[in-house]
Amino acid sequence: MIRTVNNSDAQVIAAIYNHYVINTPITFEEQAISSVDMVRRIESVHHSSLPWLVKEQNGEVVGYAYATPWKERSAYRFSVETSVYITNDMKSKGMGTALYLALFAELKKKNIRTAIGGITLPNSASVALHEKLGMKKVAHFEKVGFKFGQWRDVGYWQAQLESFNHPV
Template sequence: MITEVTIKDVTEITAIYNHYIRESVATFDTEEWSVEKMSERIQALSSAYPYIVFRMPEGKIGGFCYAHPWKEKDAYSRTLETTVYVSPEYTGRGIGQKLMEKLIDICRKRGFTTLIACITEGNENSFSLHRKLGFEQVSHFKKVGTKFNRSLDVIDYELIL
């Protein structure tokens, strides 16, 4: 079941995100987040932009997804960047796709015109998901991030709503 995020979700969302900080290059954050920092971020984003979670039948968070400003200048106000993370214990079940489909629908209904996904090289599951949802590759930045002593590329995908 997909619902809007609530403050009760912050601990599980923090744990999921910290897994990706420790174990992957899906995020360029290198230091784990505190529950307090995540709570502030969720409150700031969800007050103005879509922020949703996938609840498993037993009530646990299977994943989360949100949109946030792509750039800060007013001319970009109809364009958002998307973020989606699935709990490592629930990957491969289509949760990311369901979350992204719902997020796209919400963004369309709210009058946003463009979604951008910034994906680190090697994240083939994310590339595949975004292509399946109609996103098209629009850029490839080389060696723009460093994590785990590796220089990493970032590939941007775009969906015109």
């Protein structure tokens, strides 16, 4: 089941995210975050009128996906940056695909035209997920983050969402 996030999901979402913060270069965050910080992030996404979805399996949250504004200038209002995180033991089971497809459907309803996903490189699993969903690599920034004693590259993948209708 995929549903809209609730603030009560913040603790499990923080735990999912903190696995990546502490153990991987996937996120450039370097300190674990609290559930209070996660509630603030959830509320910020809701304040932007963008979706934040969670995937449940057997009543437990096993992943989440959300969108944030790409940039603050008004002309960027039809573009978002997307993120998806899955519990470590549920990776490669179609959860990321399901979450991204649901997220894209919600973004289309909100008249979002462009979805952009940033990926710390190398990350073959995330690249495969984004490309499976029709996203194309549009940028590669070298050595823009420093984590775990190494400079890290970031690539950006972009999808044009089909049902965009420019407002009159």
